[in-house]
Amino acid sequence: MSNYAAFLRKDEEDRAKFDQFVAKGKRRVTEQMLLIEQLRADGHDTTRAEKFLEELRSNLAEWHQTRTDVTQVMQTYELLERTDLAPRRFGVSSSARPEA
Structure with missing residues (x-):
């Protein structure tokens, strides 16, 4: 597998991780909002929960x-790659790029 392909796979994995973090974060926010509503309904102080x-x-x-x-x-990297200005620190040469 080329360095470029490995870089793309790593990027996809990173994006998927953050998608999971965001989804979990949304669920936690919703759960906390519901908890606050229940605490209020029961007459409790919600300062810390808020x-x-x-x-x-x-x-x-x-x-x-x-x-x-x-x-x-x-x-940005993909744009640079298309213009053959990709940073070489990723070990990607124009010969390692997939052809368009």
Whole structure:
């Protein structure tokens, strides 16, 4: 397998991981929101639960941004690859690229 193909596979794996993080994060936010509603309905103080919800939302936003960053890096690399300006630090030469 060429270095380029390995790089592409690694990128796909990274994107899939962040997709999983985002999906789990969304579920956790939803679960926390439901918990807060139940706590309120039962007359409990929700201050700590709401702070935790904000932390969950902050983490989710970071995961979204990281996923976006990974995608942008890959798109930039693909553009450079098409123009034969790919960074050689990945060990990818124009001869290792798949033909378009």
